[in-house]
Amino acid sequence: MAKTCVDDLATTLGKTNVSWDLPAATLVEQSLQRNEGALSETGALSVNTGAYTGRSPKDKYIVRENVSEHKVDWGAVNQPVERDVFLALYDKVLKYLGEKDQLFARHGYAGADPSTSLTLHVVNEYAWHNLFARQLFIRPDEPSPSEQADFTVVYAPGFQADPAVDGTRSETFIMVSFEEKIVLIGGTEYAGEMKKSIFSVMNYLLPEQNVLPMHCSANIGQEGDVALFFGLSGTGKTTLSADPKRELIGDDEHGWSNNGVFNIEGGCYAKCVDLSKDKEPEIFNAIRFGAVLENVVLDDETREPHYDDKTFTENTRAAYPIDHIPNALLPSRAGHPSTIIFLTADAFGVLPPISRLTKEQAMYHFLSGYTSKLAGTERGITEPEATFSTCFGSPFLPKPPSVYAEMLGEKIDIHNAEVYLVNTGWSGGSYGEGSRIKLSYTRAMIQAALQGELQSSETMTDPIFGLHIPLNCPGVPDEVLQPKRTWQDPDAYNEKALALASKFNENFAKFLDVAENIRNAGPKTCATSQF
Numbered sequence: 001m002a003k004t005c006v007d008d009l010a011t012t013l014g015k016t017n018v019s020w021d022l023p024a025a026t027l028v029e030q031s032l033q034r035n036e037g038a039l040s041e042t043g044a045l046s047v048n049t050g051a052y053t054g055r056s057p058k059d060k061y062i063v064r065e066n067v068s069e070h071k072v073d074w075g076a077v078n079q080p081v082e083r084d085v086f087l088a089l090y091d092k093v094l095k096y097l098g099e100k101d102q103l104f105a106r107h108g109y110a111g112a113d114p115s116t117s118l119t120l121h122v123v124n125e126y127a128w129h130n131l132f133a134r135q136l137f138i139r140p141d142e143p144s145p146s147e148q149a150d151f152t153v154v155y156a157p158g159f160q161a162d163p164a165v166d167g168t169r170s171e172t173f174i175m176v177s178f179e180e181k182i183v184l185i186g187g188t189e190y191a192g193e194m195k196k197s198i199f200s201v202m203n204y205l206l207p208e209q210n211v212l213p214m215h216c217s218a219n220i221g222q223e224g225d226v227a228l229f230f231g232l233s234g235t236g237k238t239t240l241s242a243d244p245k246r247e248l249i250g251d252d253e254h255g256w257s258n259n260g261v262f263n264i265e266g267g268c269y270a271k272c273v274d275l276s277k278d279k280e281p282e283i284f285n286a287i288r289f290g291a292v293l294e295n296v297v298l299d300d301e302t303r304e305p306h307y308d309d310k311t312f313t314e315n316t317r318a319a320y321p322i323d324h325i326p327n328a329l330l331p332s333r334a335g336h337p338s339t340i341i342f343l344t345a346d347a348f349g350v351l352p353p354i355s356r357l358t359k360e361q362a363m364y365h366f367l368s369g370y371t372s373k374l375a376g377t378e379r380g381i382t383e384p385e386a387t388f389s390t391c392f393g394s395p396f397l398p399k400p401p402s403v404y405a406e407m408l409g410e411k412i413d414i415h416n417a418e419v420y421l422v423n424t425g426w427s428g429g430s431y432g433e434g435s436r437i438k439l440s441y442t443r444a445m446i447q448a449a450l451q452g453e454l455q456s457s458e459t460m461t462d463p464i465f466g467l468h469i470p471l472n473c474p475g476v477p478d479e480v481l482q483p484k485r486t487w488q489d490p491d492a493y494n495e496k497a498l499a500l501a502s503k504f505n506e507n508f509a510k511f512l513d514v515a516e517n518i519r520n521a522g523p524k525t526c527a528t529s530q531f
Contacts, residue, residue, distance in 0.1 A: 005090055005180040006152060009123065012098045013105070018123075021106045021143045024134060024290040030104075030127035037128055041304040043289035044318070046296060047128050052188040053295050053313035055196060056172050057395050059187075061086075063177040071204070073400040085167040086175050090184055092166075096159045097125065104130035107147065108137035110198050111255060112332040113262040116209050118202065121149035122194065125156050132191040132292050135321045137198070138266035151181045151201055153194055159186040176201060191294065192317065195269060196396060199253050202264055204398040212256040212407040213264070215393030217241035218249035220334045226261055227450055228254070230392040231343030232371045236424045236439075238270060240343065240446060242282045247329040250322065256337070256411055263332030267321045272296065273314050275307040286324035293318055336415040339450050341422055347372040348386075349426035349434045350497040352483055353476070354445040355467035356459060359412050360521035362419040363405045366391055367511055367518075368504060372425065386503040402513050420449050421467060428486040430496060437480070444475030464497045465523045501525045 022030070028045050031037050037047035061081035062072055072078050097103060104124045111117035120137055124130040133153070160171035172187035174197055183197045199213070206213045216230040219241050226249070231237035238251060250263030251270065270283045272293070277284040287293065287305070294317040297309035307316065322328045342365050344351060357365065369389040390401045397404065412419060424442050428434035448454050459468040460482075472478050479485045487493040501523030508514075508522055 005087075005177070005182050006149070008091070008094055009152065009154065012094045013103065013123070015098050016100060017102045019102065019104050020145065022104065022130065024131060027104070027127050027131040027134065028289070031131065034127055036126055038298065038303065040293055040296075040298055041302055042287050042291075044287050044291040044293045044305075045128060045131065046293040046298055046303075046305070048295055048312065049189040049191070052172065052190040054190060054315045055192055055395070056170075056174065056188055056190070059169055059172040060174040060395075061176070062398060063175060063179065065177065065179040068178045068398075072398050077395055078398055081167065081175060083177075083179075086177055086184070089161060089166050089168075089173065089175070090154075090182070093154060093156045093159050093184060093186055097123070097154075097156055100125060106130055106133055107140055107143040107145075107149075108133065108266070109140065110137060110202055110264050111262060112138060112264070113255065113257055113259055115259065116206060116211050116255065116257060118150045118198070118205065119147060120198065121152040123152070123154050125158055126189075128292060129155055129157070129191055129194070132319050133194060135267040135290065135292065135319050136195050136265055136269060139321075149181070151183065151198065153183045153185070153197065155185045155194060157186065157189045161187055178204065191292070191319070192269060195265070199264065200396045200398060202253070202255070203396050206255055207399060207403055207407060210258065212404065212411060214254045214256060215252065215391065215396065216254055217251050218254050218261050218263070218334070218337070219243060219246040220249055220329060221246050221450065224335060225339070225450065226334045226337040227339045227341065228261070228337045229341045229343060230366070232369065232387065232389055232392060233271070235343035235345045235371050236442070237343055238283070239280060240341075240424075240442065242280065242325075244282075244327060247327050248322070248325050249329050249332050249334055260333060260335040261337055262334075263322070265322070266332075267319060268325065270318050270320075271316065272305075272307050272318045273310060273316050282325050282327075283318065286320045287318045288320075288324065291318055291320035291324065336411075337417050338415075340412070340417050340419045341446060341449065342366070342392075342420070343422050343424055344371045346370075346423045346425035346500075347431040348496050348500045349428065349430045349487070350483055350493060350500055351421070351423040351425070351465065352462065352467055352469045353423050353427065353437050353441060353481060354449065354454070354473065355421050355462070355469050356454065357419040357421055357467070358521065359409055359419075360518050361466065362412060363409045363518045364508070364521040365421055366408055367401055367405050367514065368507060368522075369394065370504065386500065386507075388507045400513070401511065405514070405518070418449070418452075418455060420454070422446065427480060427483060429488075429492075434486070441476045441480060445473050448473050448475075463524070464501050466521065498525055
């Protein structure tokens with residue numbers, strides 16, 4: 001039998017000191033001794049990731065091999081790299097790691113449904129990266145050293161590629177080989193690359209097992225009713241899914257199988273910019289010993305985290321095991337969802353605060369994955385900008401988008417799930433003129449959706465977006481539900497609504513293989529709003 005990359009890794013590990021499956025306390029001690037971080041006042045390990053404070057999507061590659069050649073949706077997101085380039089770089093990384101005095105490794109798995117879980121081995125140069133892996137992946141009750149891994153992560157942040165020699169774009173590389181079952185990472189200290197690489201692997205593997213992988217949060221009510229929350233950054237996904245009256249299944253990554261919904265991860269990777277105990281007490285209290293703080297400024301004397309300080313980045317993060325959340329469901333799996341929420345923060349101020357979607361509309365908005373960036377959030381943005389991320393997670397989808405959308409449509413049909421589009425953005429005008437929809441209103445609308453109170457509510461259909469808007473909702477003024485009624489100038493509303501509708505249609509034009517009935521579920525730019 002031919003020697004594999006995993007065999008070569010085993011040889012390398014046999015030549016150096018490797019610490020397997022260290023507990024959190026020991027990994028914290030090792031990190032402090034190695035000057036990888038500092039202890040914060042809360043007990044969390046605080047680290048700085050250097051030049052890279054977020055993912056590096058332009059440096060992410062999938063190895064073009066026999067098993068992936070005809071299954072991957074190649075392009076700007078799924079960039080191909082040839083097998084010989086990967087193997088040459090892999091050999092260099094192994095040589096680099098083999099010269100280290102100590103490495104850290106662990107067993108874990110992805111996917112809380114045992115029938116489809118992925119066993120993992122993670123090998124790290126840094127102790128704190130191994131702590132991150134411990135907290136974010138699912139921890140086995142009794143690690144089995146002899147167990148063969150379904151996938152192995154090899155992470156060498158201190159090794160930098162030479163683009164002229166190694167065939168990379170920069171010194172950073174994140175490469176996934178589905179034939180060798182290896183994730184190879186180097187040139188960046190941002191630990192989120194591990195988490196999202198395995199999510200991408202699951203997005204490749206799970207559909208072949210009739211499981212829909214989803215970039216969403218999930219919770220469950222006292223009656224066993226499961227809800228999914230999809231949404232891009234800034235839409236309120238974490239805040240709205242963290243409900244003290246419901247158990248948290250998971251924060252970010254899930255699968256939907258014939259058995260129901262399950263968490264892919266064993267922890268949470270929460271943004272903590274401007275975090276406060278009053279606004280998000282569950283996350284605030286979860287950042288204690290065993291948690292990892294990334295790029296958060298600490299007070300020089302007290303070491304208290306300054307969550308409002310964006311000196312290093314706005315993308316400050318906290319990684320912690322899911323059992324740091326008091327109402328977490330363990331094990332993290334439940335039945336089929338009865339309610340699906342698509343969250344968007346519409347800064348144009350024209351989408352309804354809540355609307356019911358048909359199955360075709362659900363598939364359309366799932367493929368669109370719309371929200372908006374705000375003026376001032378990025379250089380060059382002077383007014384709201386429409387942003388679309390396919391399936392609310394386009395950077396992590398190796399297969400064509402239609403694969404995921406069709407699976408969602410089938411599961412909505414089979415399990416009679418109600419789907420809602422919830423706008424957590426602006427009302428009464430665009431950003432700068434109108435105001436943000438009150439969080440109390442959004443919570444009331446979501447509660448009404450989860451309790452089934454909107455299923456029998458009379459609706460009206462928006463002639464531009466085709467959305468079915470409830471005429472009333474407990475706890476929300478009727479006029480708030482109809483966006484045009486909140487604008488002082490109806491003509492200005494029509495102009496903005498038609499402009500956003502055009503952006504939806506322009507974005508959707510790229511989906512050439514989508515059925516006509518789904519395409520027709522989008523906005524109509526020839527319409528005018530009459531109410």
